[in-house]
Amino acid sequence: MSFHPQMPYGEGWHKSERATAEPGPPFAFSAEHRAQLEELCTHYPPERRKSAILAALYLVQAQQGYITGNAMRHVAEVIGCTAADVEDVVTYYVMFFTRPVGTYVLQVCRTLSCALNGAEQVTAALCRHLQVAPNQTTADGMFTVMEFECLGACDRAPVVMVNNEHWHECQRPEDVAGLVDGLRTGGLASLSTCHLVKERT
Amino acid sequence: MFEPVLTRHINEPEAYTLDFYVRHGGYQPLRTALGMTPEAITDAVKRSGLRGRGGAGFPTGLKWSFVPKDIPKPKYLCINADESEPGTFKDHVLLERNPHLLFEGCVIACRAIGATACYIYIRGEFFHLQEQLEAELVKARAAGYVGRNILGSGVDCDIWVHRGAGAYEAGEETALIESLEGKRAQPRLKPPFPAVVGLYGCPTVVNNVETICNVPVIIEKGPEWFAAIGPEKNSGPKLFCVSGHVKKPGVYEAAMDVTLRQLIYDYAGGIREDRAIKAIIPGGSSTPVLLPDQLDVQCSFDGLVAAGSMLGSAAIIVMDETTSMVWAAKNLIHFYKHESCGKCTPCREGVDWLYNILDKIERGDGEGRDIDLLLSVCDNIGGKTLCPFGDAEIAPVLSTIQHFRAEYETYIRTGESPVHSDFRADEPVAAH
Numbered sequence: 001m002s003f004h005p006q007m008p009y010g011e012g013w014h015k016s017e018r019a020t021a022e023p024g025p026p027f028a029f030s031a032e033h034r035a036q037l038e039e040l041c042t043h044y045p046p047e048r049r050k051s052a053i054l055a056a057l058y059l060v061q062a063q064q065g066y067i068t069g070n071a072m073r074h075v076a077e078v079i080g081c082t083a084a085d086v087e088d089v090v091t092y093y094v095m096f097f098t099r100p101v102g103t104y105v106l107q108v109c110r111t112l113s114c115a116l117n118g119a120e121q122v123t124a125a126l127c128r129h130l131q132v133a134p135n136q137t138t139a140d141g142m143f144t145v146m147e148f149e150c151l152g153a154c155d156r157a158p159v160v161m162v163n164n165e166h167w168h169e170c171q172r173p174e175d176v177a178g179l180v181d182g183l184r185t186g187g188l189a190s191l192s193t194c195h196l197v198k199e200r201t
Numbered sequence: 202m203f204e205p206v207l208t209r210h211i212n213e214p215e216a217y218t219l220d221f222y223v224r225h226g227g228y229q230p231l232r233t234a235l236g237m238t239p240e241a242i243t244d245a246v247k248r249s250g251l252r253g254r255g256g257a258g259f260p261t262g263l264k265w266s267f268v269p270k271d272i273p274k275p276k277y278l279c280i281n282a283d284e285s286e287p288g289t290f291k292d293h294v295l296l297e298r299n300p301h302l303l304f305e306g307c308v309i310a311c312r313a314i315g316a317t318a319c320y321i322y323i324r325g326e327f328f329h330l331q332e333q334l335e336a337e338l339v340k341a342r343a344a345g346y347v348g349r350n351i352l353g354s355g356v357d358c359d360i361w362v363h364r365g366a367g368a369y370e371a372g373e374e375t376a377l378i379e380s381l382e383g384k385r386a387q388p389r390l391k392p393p394f395p396a397v398v399g400l401y402g403c404p405t406v407v408n409n410v411e412t413i414c415n416v417p418v419i420i421e422k423g424p425e426w427f428a429a430i431g432p433e434k435n436s437g438p439k440l441f442c443v444s445g446h447v448k449k450p451g452v453y454e455a456a457m458d459v460t461l462r463q464l465i466y467d468y469a470g471g472i473r474e475d476r477a478i479k480a481i482i483p484g485g486s487s488t489p490v491l492l493p494d495q496l497d498v499q500c501s502f503d504g505l506v507a508a509g510s511m512l513g514s515a516a517i518i519v520m521d522e523t524t525s526m527v528w529a530a531k532n533l534i535h536f537y538k539h540e541s542c543g544k545c546t547p548c549r550e551g552v553d554w555l556y557n558i559l560d561k562i563e564r565g566d567g568e569g570r571d572i573d574l575l576l577s578v579c580d581n582i583g584g585k586t587l588c589p590f591g592d593a594e595i596a597p598v599l600s601t602i603q604h605f606r607a608e609y610e611t612y613i614r615t616g617e618s619p620v621h622s623d624f625r626a627d628e629p630v631a632a633h
Contacts, residue, residue, distance in 0.1 A: 043320075043361040045275075048401055050383035054325075054366045079383075092385040092542075093366035095325045111287045111536050112486060112529065113444040113518055116624055124626040134630055149369070149536050150287040151326050154444035154518070155451045165328045194297070194329050 021087060021098055024068025029078065033059045037078065049079050053089050057096055061164075066097040094148075095164050102137040102144035104183050107161040108171075110147040113154035121173035122158050123147060129176050143180065153194070167194045203430070205454040206438040207414050211298040217333065219340045222301040228346050230420035234309040235354040237420075242313040246416060249424035250436035254291075255281055255372070255409030256485070256513045257589075258502040261416075265406055267396035268314045274403040278311050278319040281377055282410050285324055285369040286485035287536055288516030291440035292410035294452045296323070296330045299414065300337045304347055304360060306413035309420060311358040314406050318359055321410075322377050325366040334362050369540035373588045374407035375399075376542065387542045388588035411440055431456035435501035443469040445519040446476070457501035457512075461491070464500060465519055476521040480604065484513025486533045487593030489600035490526075510600075525618040526605040528625075530597045531559040537594035545586040552594050554578050559598075562609070565616035572602060572609055 029037065037056050044051040056079060060071045072086040079086070090096045097105075108114075108123045123134065126145050130138050137144040153159040156169035160179070168179060168191040182190030210216040210225065222228070234242055247262030268276060280303070284292040295303060307319045323331055338360060342348045349357050363381055370376045371386035378400050380386035399405020415437055419427045428436045435457040441464050444450040448470035455464070461481060465471065472478060478493040483500065488511040491498065498508040505512045520529060538556045543549045555578055558571050579595040586592075602609060611619045 043363070045401065048382070051363070051381060053383035054364060054380070057366070058364070081383075085384075088385055089383065093325070093368055094539075095367035110532075112482075112532050113288055113450075115532050116445045116518070116520060116524065118624045120626040120629050121624070124628065124630050127630050149539050150285060152284045152290045152293055152324070154288050154290050154442065154516070157444065157450070161326060164325065167329060 021067070021069035021072060021090070023070045025064075025070065027060070027064065027068060027070040027074050029059065029074065030063060033063055034078070050081050050085070053079055053081070053086060054093070057086075057090060061097065066100050068098075100137070100141075103142050104188075105144045105146060105163050106179075107146045107148035107151075107164075109149070109151045109153070109157070109159050109161070111150035113150075114158040117157040118173060119158035122160070122171050122176060125173040125176045126180075129180060142184070162188065162191060166191050168192050169194065203438075203454075203456045203459075206418055207295065207299065207302070207411070207440060208452065208454045211294060216298050217300055217337065219301060219337060219344060222299075223344075226421070227301055227417075228305055230417040231305050231308055231346060232352060234312055234420050235352060235356060239313045239315060242309060242420070245419055245424045246313070247424075249415075249419045249427040250434060251412065251415050251419060251427065252435070252502060253409055254411035254415075254439070254514070256286065256487075256511075258512060261408065261412055264396065264408070265310070265314050267394065268404045268406060269397060270315065272404060275318065275401075276314055276316040277400040277403055277405040278307060278314060278316045279374075279377060279381065279400060279405060279407045280307060280319065280321040280410055280413055281372060281374065281407055282321050282323040282327070283365055283368075283372040283377060284327075284410070284514075285372050285540075286487065286514045286516055287533065288444055288482060288485050288518040289442050289514040290444070291442050291452050291515065293327065293330065294440070295410050295414050296327065296334060300334050301341060301346075302414045302417060303410060304338065304341050306416040307360050308347060308351060308358045309416050310406070310408065310413055312356060314404075316406070317357045318361070320381055320400070321360060321362045322371065322381055323362055323364055324371070325364050328364065331362055331364055338362065368542070369536075370542040370588075370590065373590065376588065377407060378405060385542065387544045388590075390587060432458050432499065432501050432504070435503055439500075439515060441468075441500065442514075442516045443519065444517070445482075446473050446521040446524075447471065447519050448473055455500075457499070457504070459500050460497050461500055461517065462496040464517060465496070469519075472519065472521050476523065478519060479522045479524050480520050480526065480529075480601075482516070482518040482520075482597075483508075484511045485516040486518070486536065487511075487589075487596050488513045489596050490604060492604055523620055523622045523624075525612075525620050525622060526601040526608050527559065527562055527612050528618065528622070530601045531556070531563055533597040534559055534594065537590070541590065541594070545588075545591065547582045547585040548591040548594065551578050551582040551591075555594070555598055562612055563618075567609075567613035567616070569613060571613060572606065575602060 040055045056075045073083045076083040160168040215221040251261045252258040368386040371380045375389035376386040395405040453468040480490040502512045538552045582591045
């Protein structure tokens with residue numbers, strides 16, 4: 001396939017290697033992550049490994065916290081696509097970080113149902129308590145505060161998602177110090193998690 | 202009296218387990234369906250009147266019947282568990298508390314359309330559900346309900362959970378397919394429709410979680426039983442998500458003859474501090490707002506269309522008298538601005554303009570011409586995009602101007618909101 005019938009494109013010519021992200025340190029999947037990725041690839045037809053790009057990028061984040069240019073190139077190699085294909089995906093989805101973030105990324109839902117229940121106050125209180133602006137990380141590298149769009153937990157508003165994988169629900173502005181202290185001392189185990197079960201039973 | 206069907210057992214701690222599900226009659230409908238022809242299953246779903254629960258309300262059986270029978274390609278079922286419409290949290294409950302109902306529905310639907318693989322596309326933010334879903338899938342596979350040669354019938358159907366990564370647009374069916382193929386979640390030009398050219402270029406059906414959870418119920422109790430629930434052409438049990446300024450926000454199951462008043466006051470306990478209602482969003486942020494004098498409208502697909510709105514994803518967001526409509530519109534436009542996939546110029550650029558104008562009004566710098574400018578920008582977005590996102594993003598602006606134009610005018614004239622909202626921060630932090 002070529003983009004112009006008169007151009008002498010040979011094998012590989014139309015494959016862009018462009019990647020504008022900072023290269024960062026060298027990157028390769030650990031044996032464990034590579035094995036996890038290969039297992040995930042079996043969920044799709046053998047010629048459709050590209051379907052596992054999102055999963056591969058989550059594994060990059062699990063390994064080094066955020067996604068660099070070198071990581072994108074490695075993912076491209078492992079998946080069998082171009083680095084541009086990977087960058088295209090990385091820059092589209094909001095759950096991929098392209099810069100270093102804190103140990104705990106506090107993502108406060110800001111959309112209507114949470115906002116009607118005080119999400120603005122929660123974000124303001126968190127920023128005041130940690131002395132950062134949204135999208136900034138504390139000097140000790142522990143916390144990043146972000147606003148997030150609807151998390152789909154509107155009956156437990158306002159909700160905070162921590163590190164893409166953990167939830168803390170019904171957060172009140174006056175309780176943010178407790179949330180922060182809990183994470184400092186008890187880690188992720190201190191979060192309320194998704195408490196539907198507890199509440200209903 | 203309506204008896205909950207989909208959420209009957211959700212309060213019981215073990216409801217999500219395979220043992221519990223089987224003990225309460227689970228996977229019996231699958232045995233029945235394996236003895237039926239695919240055409241008979243599709244026909245039963247057609248006769249039940251089941252309409253898609255994701256937003257559009259398209260008849261499910263009809264959607265299945267569009268899948269060509271004579272194409273030698275593999276066929277796919279994709280489950281839309283990308284629940285992202287602001288105000289919606291019903292699929293979360295089903296995924297969390299009733300996963301086997303979903304798996305059973307998937308296998309029956311796959312049999313109906315001739316698919317041997319099903320992908321559950323779950324939004325990235327629902328990781329806490331994915332772990333449990335996958336653990337339960339392993340058990341269902343081991344018990345022979347999912348996988349190869351299901352219950353010795355010779356039918357194969359495997360189910361995989363695919364995690365998204367934060368994109369509202371992935372809820373649109375062709376964007377979901379793109380995302381599943383490992384690309385940006387951007388919609389495709391239709392036709393061809395996914396039923397003919399979908400995932401990997403093969404015939405594909407995309408159904409919402411709640412839609413598929415109704416399928417085993419139809420097989421178990423019969424299409425006539427299902428069709429008799431609720432108003433004609435709006436049949437079956439329905440999950441409603443009530444949130445915002447209500448005392449008991451939550452997911453409530455009812456027939457679609459239920460009214461907004463019943464859902465807000467009887468189910469959700471009324472308005473916090475017994476204040477008055479100012480406006481209600483009846484079906485997720487993409488549906489036009491309704492006023493308190495419309496509380497007796499029937500919450501069905503057709504009832505809400507007649508009232509000038511839509512059932513959408515049945516996400517009812519209630520705003521009390523202290524809510525500024527300009528602020529509410531700006532809040533939702535911020536969402537759409539953030540989530541626009543950028544493929545179509547009117548949506549991508551238009552939503553930025555809408556946000557900037559609303560932000561200007563909210564800062565106190567509004568001008569008299571801004572309202573007409575908002576309407577004009579909306580006019581240049583609506584109907585001019587590949588997917589319904591464009592129509593969705595203008596709904597909050599158009600409907601708040603339609604019903605609360607005087608509030609916009611006062612805001613612009615005085616430079617400040619005519620109402621004080623105690624749920625807002627004194628000094629909101631900068632959004633970006």
